[in-house]
Amino acid sequence: MNALHEQFVAEARELIHEATNDLIAVEREGASAVRIDRILRAFHTLKGSAGVVELPAMASTLHAAEDLLAAIHGGRLRITSEMIDQALTCLDQVSGWVNAFEKHHPVPPGAGDEARLMVAQLRDFLPDSPSDTRNLEDPRSPSDEGALPEWVSHLLDDARADISRYLQGRARDIVAISYEPRPACFFDGDDPLALMRVLPNLLAFQAEAREPVAPLSDFDPYACNLRLQAIAGGSRADVSAIFRLVPDQVRIADIPGEALRAWMQRDKDDDAIKLVRAILEEQKRVLAASPEGDDRAARRGAVVRTAVNALRHHGRRDLAAAIDGAMTSGFAEVAPLISAIDAALASLATVVAIGDAEVEGADRNAEAMANGPPPTRLLRVDERRIDVLLNLASDLVVAKNSYALLASRIENELGSHTLARAVKREHEVIERLSVEIHAAILQLRMVPVGQVLRSFPRLVRDMSQRLQKKIEFVTRGEATELDKTIADRLFEPLLHMLRNALDHGIEGPAERLAAGKAETATITVAASRVGNRFVLEVADDGRGIDPEVVRRKAIERGLLPTDDLQKMPEDQLINLIFAAGLSTAPEVSDISGRGVGMNVVRTTIDQIGGRVSLSSTIGTGTIVRLDLPSSIAITRIMVVETAGQIFGIPMDAVMETVRVPADRISRIKGNDGFVLRDHVVPICSLAELMDLPRSEPRLSDVRLLVLIEFGGRIVGVEVEAIRDRLDVVLKPLQGLLAEAPGYAGTTLLGDGKVLLVLNIKEILQ
């Protein structure tokens, strides 16, 4: 797959998600112009990209959907839930094609038929000809007669000859178009000029940069920075139809006959003012040329008559009267006459100047708006490249540890304190830098959890419709970030949790009303950061989990010895629903009830080093809480020793470490165990678990145990010694060992030795 195809797949998925969410929001909260606009744009962009990667079936389907949305956008149709369903089905279809395209493009052979069927279904909603887009006119453009916007007059001035040729004295429709394509439009497959090219009777065209052009080195050829303006002969409806897919980027202004006449008139006015000014200037020159002389009275008389006539002809009787007045004030003086003419010139000029000032002001406003904060530009980087970088940075973190060893060797073997100190100082500098680099690269891997959550509104909607339950789905903290690897693993457990909540947790509307609850139930998914942990809670306000039902089911299944189950406190009992094969659902449905889902949740969360817990109140609801590391790349481990070997155990798994005198340990059912705070804790030897030779403990020994919380119970893992606690970079096992169970990965120690880090919960299983 080339870069263009990859970009298409990524963007198409993004757009499908956006449109899906907006469609669901419209269904839930009603249609708003902004939402419909966004949906229309998403469909349009999808269609454009489908054209670029040559997927005609997809393009034609989206085109039909777009026509439907355009009709809704234009107010010709009211959106119904059937239309939303159809649009969502269309997105499902498109999503399927995108997946197929990613795997083995081009799309499968049946696509054409599927597309035709979908197109027919979409067109069924349209009452009349789908190409009728008369209602898509831009509401912002001035349709009032008379005043023409400045940009329109400017274009008109440019096309004077062509316009008069086109009009030939007849009244014909003329429209002005100002099209500012979105900067990213090229990525949507748009070619803005192509729209201009199909304008009927083009009379004027100009293309200019919207914002100052960047120097060549910074010039982005794929960011559209153009403003395309045109005058065309034709009706507004015809032109609107051409721009129907970019209604937010185009201004279309009618130039009604009257305005056109006014413009021509204004044009004539401009010429007339120029003429009057020229006449007045000339009269001033005449007066200045011969201030003295016999004929000066006659000359002044002629000057005044000429000026007054010119001003009267131009309709400025006020100015004419002022000059006439200056004349009568005395023939002897030239100065009053000259100042009267200057005043008239200034007055003529003021009108122009005010006009200019207004235009400039408007331009400045437009400029200020255009110069808003530049949009954030994103760079798509292949995840693998970041992982390579991360591995290098991890190696650097480990490599710098050798400086500490080097410093102690210099001190011990050479006896040079000064040099050893210098090496230590350098070590500190490199340590700080390498840790910073590592942290910065980890930051690259962080993604907002919203990426995982965004497909759930749709899933919840579909499931709730199938179950005929009313659900309000709320997400919070979508911006909370976590490592991409963890985020990717979250989808499945979340899906099971939501299915459970919907199917078992939430009661039907009648049952809810009978229980005095709101008919519509609420499911909340809330993400937050607690320290360096990422916490995700799924809460529902359903019927809650009855611990007695769990107890009964667990006994039926023989999950634990009946005695243990009888004594087990309620909060522990309800956590048993994470055990394999235990479902509290009375019957198996297509959504859940097989007792698999919650077990998958626990297994997955265990694998990524997290914990899952559940609290529930009968009649009020259930909260499932996932507590996860927000980044898996650095893990805190405890280094333990057994049978002469060292292993790492992730601190996430460790509850505490205890030393237990041998006399407190008793043998229960063939296993060692001891009582800790009223609970029996079974003991396993790590050496035994790892199939290593184990020295028999002597009775006098104090035994060292690492307590691990596992499946709602506590297990003591016996080790011979506990060494350091380290922050390490875990590398997954490679090659033949990749599938070996029981290992979380490996890490390098400062002395270059490889340490195996155990997945202790998996081993205990």
Next chain:
Amino acid sequence: MSVCQRDDGTIFLEGDCHVEDAQALLRLVEAAPTSSLDWTRCTYLHTAVLQVILAVQPTRIGPCGDGWIQRWVASR
């Protein structure tokens, strides 16, 4: 390839110039900012390519082979 450069440095646009040619054209102009542009054999000019030409304003050789561009952009 619709964008190429002759030995004397003149940049040629040939045939239909699509969106991806904008980058190629920009690269050539960046390397040799004083190059002339011969667009007589260009039959279609994409907006992105026109944008580069408008920004760079190279010396243009001959009428544009894309009639619409010649009529509405080049001759103005």
